Amino acid sequence: MRHSAAQLAAGIDARVELQEQLLALAGDQRAAIMAGDHEAVDAGARAAETVALRLASAEAERQAAAQTLADELGSASTRWSALSDAVADDERLAIQPRVDLLERSVRELEPANAVNGQLITQEIELVDMQIRGLVGGGPAPSPQAYTRQGGRADTPAVDPRLLNASA
DSSP, X not given: OOHHHHHHHHHHHHHHHHHHHHHHHHHHHHHHHHHTXXXXXHHHHHHHHHHHHHXXXXXXXXXXXXXXXXXHHTOSOOOHHHHTTTSOHXXXXXXXXXXHHXXXXXXXXXXXXXXXXXXXXXXXHHHHHHHHHXXXXXXXXXXXXXXXXXXXXXXXXXXXXXXXXXX
């Protein structure tokens, strides 16, 4: 295998390793969010930031290796889909599984981050609602409840903050 192809494979390996670290951190952070452990959430965010910075460096190295390989092959594109047909069979067999692992790790990380973001948003909204409830955020709800037809109900209205908190 030519040196530039080996460098590309090593760069992809580094990206996969860092992506998997981010995925593990996202799982740990989700558990900390659900447990309400704010210190662990902050520590996880700092660790993820460090890994993300390392990931940016690894990506720059991978791109440089892909550019070198593309130059050797006379290709204007550095994308693996364009390079895979031009490399030798042994290089393709060595790199393609790594590309598949990288794509899988990216696909797994995206929803994990989205779920964590949603959990944080929900926690912030719940804290905001609780603070407004403690401070007396806004006018008191009407003590009167109404039916679907617009008439007065026999039971008093339920405080909407209680409905939101139980949801």
